[in-house]
Amino acid sequence: MWLFAKPTFVNRLRGRTWPILQTALAATTAWYAAVLLLPDGRPSFASIAAVICLGASYGQRGSKALQLIAGVVLGICVASALVALIGAGSLQIGLMVVLGWLLIPPFFRSETHFVAMPVVDYEVLDAPPIPFSREDVQGFEPLADLLARRGEQGPVVLAELQTSEAMRSLLAGQLRNVVGRNKDVLILYLSANGVSDAGSAYLLCSDFDPTRPDTGRQNVRDVLKQIAACPAAVKLVILDSGRIVADPRLGMIAMVRGGASSGFYWNPEDEKGSDCAGCLWTPTDSADGGRKLPMFDLVSRFHRAFPPGTKYTTVSVAADDVPNVRVLATDRTVLVVNTLDRSISAKVDGKRFEMQAYEVKWLDR
Numbered sequence: 001m002w003l004f005a006k007p008t009f010v011n012r013l014r015g016r017t018w019p020i021l022q023t024a025l026a027a028t029t030a031w032y033a034a035v036l037l038l039p040d041g042r043p044s045f046a047s048i049a050a051v052i053c054l055g056a057s058y059g060q061r062g063s064k065a066l067q068l069i070a071g072v073v074l075g076i077c078v079a080s081a082l083v084a085l086i087g088a089g090s091l092q093i094g095l096m097v098v099l100g101w102l103l104i105p106p107f108f109r110s111e112t113h114f115v116a117m118p119v120v121d122y123e124v125l126d127a128p129p130i131p132f133s134r135e136d137v138q139g140f141e142p143l144a145d146l147l148a149r150r151g152e153q154g155p156v157v158l159a160e161l162q163t164s165e166a167m168r169s170l171l172a173g174q175l176r177n178v179v180g181r182n183k184d185v186l187i188l189y190l191s192a193n194g195v196s197d198a199g200s201a202y203l204l205c206s207d208f209d210p211t212r213p214d215t216g217r218q219n220v221r222d223v224l225k226q227i228a229a230c231p232a233a234v235k236l237v238i239l240d241s242g243r244i245v246a247d248p249r250l251g252m253i254a255m256v257r258g259g260a261s262s263g264f265y266w267n268p269e270d271e272k273g274s275d276c277a278g279c280l281w282t283p284t285d286s287a288d289g290g291r292k293l294p295m296f297d298l299v300s301r302f303h304r305a306f307p308p309g310t311k312y313t314t315v316s317v318a319a320d321d322v323p324n325v326r327v328l329a330t331d332r333t334v335l336v337v338n339t340l341d342r343s344i345s346a347k348v349d350g351k352r353f354e355m356q357a358y359e360v361k362w363l364d365r
Helices: 009-014 017-037 044-056 062-086 090-103 133-138 143-149 164-178 220-228 248-257 294-305
Strands: 112-118 185-191 194-197 200-204 217-219 234-240 325-329 333-338 344-348 351-355 360-364
Touching: 017 044, 112 133, 112 164, 133 185, 164 185, 164 217, 164 220, 185 220, 200 220, 217 220, 220 234, 248 294, 248 325, 248 333, 294 333, 294 360, 325 344, 333 344, 351 360
Parallel strands: 112 185, 185 234
Antiparallel strands: 194 200, 200 217, 325 333, 333 360, 344 351
């Protein structure tokens, strides 16, 4: 059984003793400082201002109290200067309030900064470009007018931070150039392909090379550390880590593109039936099993078209088709894979053709 004692006066006072002593000391110090520095013999307002500043900032960082004190001092100085210029009275008080609302807030209110950092310059066969990343960045443009009406800077696009070296060495400095005050808000949209390796998360940069997977990538933890170094009081990170789909056809393209001369393909064990997209043949546990499926024909033709020692070439791909198709070509054959779950009209090597969802197309040159 637990026994709870009623809070006594001493218990209630214990957690407030130090703030009370601080406030009393500040009021006393403010009084004597005003007596020594100012002509007024009874400067009650000095003690009142000290109590208000410490009470309003109770439980917060010491810098809050200093900011509040600085604001009070600035207000008194401005008011004294205005009284000396225009005199005292009810109309003058109204004018000073209006001027205070017009002049003081811009120095103290926070600003919101929108920053976009899309990694879009991927080599198609190294890492797939993220669909609609440019369109997502363009979606921030309507905010420019809204921010301009508030006297704030429009959305900033860090388009030069594409490589791993640029992201590693320039990101923190670029964010500090955009956000210079510790009271502002940062909203950062970061778009890049993401992978996991040995329990760590990485963002793939434009210089990523699948034949050297330790290069061309940036640890997400290091990226977040650079963002944390930004002086903004609030930091909101919108991370679009891409959509790299596990597709054996794309895997074969990446393998030969990286210099592999041979590879092993395992027939999926958990998937059954003739509609298995990655299976080489139908299940062999029935009398009519072992019949080849479309994937078997693809692997066989891939071997015939791209044997060891093949020299590959580059073919033209329409700009709007680059994020949607993967292409492997020689001087005689072109392999095109539609990576989308919908039909498209693609133009590759100067030829326009229709492709169904995830379809493979072979072109003769």
